[in-house]
Amino acid sequence: xxxxxxxxxxxxxxxxxxxxxxxxxxxxxxxxxxxxxxxxxxxxxxxxxxxxxxxxxxxxxxxxxxxxxxxxxxxxxxxxxxxxxxxxxxxxxxxxxxxxxxxxxxxxxxxxxxxxxxxxxxxxxxxxxxxxxxxxxxxxxxxxxxxxxxxxxxxxxxxxxxxxxxxxxxxxxxxxxxxxxxxxxxxxxxxxxxxxxxxxxxxxxxxxxxxxxxxxxxxxxxxxxxxxxxxxxxxxxxxxxxxxxxxxxxxxxxxxxxxxxxxxxxxxxxxxxxxxxxxxxxxxxxxxxxxxxxxxxxxxxxxxxxxxxxxxxxxxxxxxxxxxxxxxxxxxxxxxxxxxxxxxxxxxxxxxxxxxxxxxxxxxxxxxxxxxxxxxxxxxxxxxx
Ligand SMILES: [Fe+2]
Numbered sequence: 272x273x274x275x276x277x278x279x280x281x282x283x284x285x286x287x288x289x290x291x292x293x294x295x296x297x298x299x300x301x302x303x304x305x306x307x308x309x310x311x312x313x314x315x316x317x318x319x320x321x322x323x324x325x326x327x328x329x330x331x332x333x334x335x336x337x338x339x340x341x342x343x344x345x346x347x348x349x350x351x352x353x354x355x356x357x358x359x360x361x362x363x364x365x366x367x368x369x370x371x372x373x374x375x376x377x378x379x380x381x382x383x384x385x386x387x388x389x390x391x392x393x394x395x396x397x398x399x400x401x402x403x404x405x406x407x408x409x410x411x412x413x414x415x416x417x418x419x420x421x422x423x424x425x426x427x428x429x430x431x432x433x434x435x436x437x438x439x440x441x442x443x444x445x446x447x448x449x450x451x452x453x454x455x456x457x458x459x460x461x462x463x464x465x466x467x468x469x470x471x472x473x474x475x476x477x478x479x480x481x482x483x484x485x486x487x488x489x490x491x492x493x494x495x496x497x498x499x500x501x502x503x504x505x506x507x508x509x510x511x512x513x514x515x516x517x518x519x520x521x522x523x524x525x526x527x528x529x530x531x532x533x534x535x536x537x538x539x540x541x542x543x544x545x546x547x548x549x550x551x552x553x554x555x556x557x558x559x560x561x562x563x564x565x566x567x568x569x570x571x572x573x574x575x576x577x578x579x580x581x582x583x584x585x586x587x588x589x590x591x592x593x594x595x596x597x598x599x600x601x602x603x604x605x606x607x608x609x610x611x612x613x614x615x616x617x618x619x620x621x622x623x624x625x626x627x628x629x630x631x632x633x634x635x636x637x638x639x640x641x642x643x644x645x646x647x648x649x650x651x652x653x654x655x656x
Contacts, residue, residue, distance in 0.1 A: 297469035299496035303361035316371035318352035325364040362404025409632035410509035416443035416599030417623035428626040444479020444566030450488035479566035512558030518567035521576035568598035
């Protein structure tokens with residue numbers, strides 16, 4: 272009787288408090304046949320996504336299929352929700368809605384389902400997203416880096432990014448100076464990105480050296496979902512095969528700053544073995560264009576992380592038909608055309624105050640660099656090699 276009363280009290284207190292979405296949703300690991308939606312709630316919940324075709328029907332017209340986050344056959348209870356929707360068609364627009372049902376008495380063998388926090392589709396339009404499509408003739412994407420927690424700058428740089436004008440947005444590293452808590456990364460970039468574009472435009476995370484710092488950095492992968500579950504990966508959109516690399520830290524692994532915990536030399540060596548296979552793959556070789564994103568540049572930089580990038584990754588990219596390498600880290604802008612320095616591909620190092628907006632098609636690449644006021648500061652044309 273006492274236990275029942277306690278459960279009822281807990282239930283009424285918790286349901287009175289309810290459950291709210293805190294951050295998100297934002298799109299991750301979007302492919303031709305799948306996408307993942309990530310969001311957080313202020314209470315433990317079981318989460319799902321409902322998906323409807325973009326066919327003009329009302330979202331409430333029929334019961335929509337539900338996709339749950341589950342692991343080893345059981346639906347996941349938690350605050351950070353990562354729901355993957357699979358079995359989709361390439362290049363197709365879908366509408367989606369997020370749900371999270373609060374779980375009361377989580378430790379009980381019979382948890383109780385409480386209130387539900389859901390995105391609205393009654394008075395508001397549902398979220399829309401479009402799966403990737405290798406047959407599309409062009410791709411348009413934006414890149415920012417080295418934001419170091421300056422959320423107002425981030426918002427100004429990405430102002431105007433919508434599903435209609437942008438296929439992907441890359442955060443090319445050092446989005447905060449260290450990763451200290453969920454609240455911090457939510458405030459710095461996950462929240463602003465969700466509000467600006469990422470509920471409808473895929474957000475692609477590239478780790479910088481600073482993503483490895485801070486007590487919460489070990490948890491970053493709870494919030495960042497990648498196609499292959501690692502921070503280095505490859506995917507195709509339109510004519511471009513994108514390769515995302517993970518630079519690791521900038522100083523030697525034994526530097527006192529890393530407290531004996533850095534193991535990046537070994538990590539980069541393993542990554543290089545993956546990259547060797549990646550550039551030999553049909554997906555890479557058969558793509559009309561190949562664009563690589565890597566936070567630490569292989570030029571203008573003499574620290575250990577730069578040497579590692581030069582020695583482990585660049586020999587594999589040299590001669591592999593790379594059309595553009597996009598970097599950051601230096602907080603200054605440099606553009607080096609193919610063949611001008613030691614590499615046979617162009618390298619654009621973006622500053623920490625500008626956004627690169629790229630359009631790539633079989634004709635080549637146009638990269639427009641814009642400042643926070645939206646002024647175009649540089650226009651780079653790279654013809655198809
Ligand atoms: Fe950096």
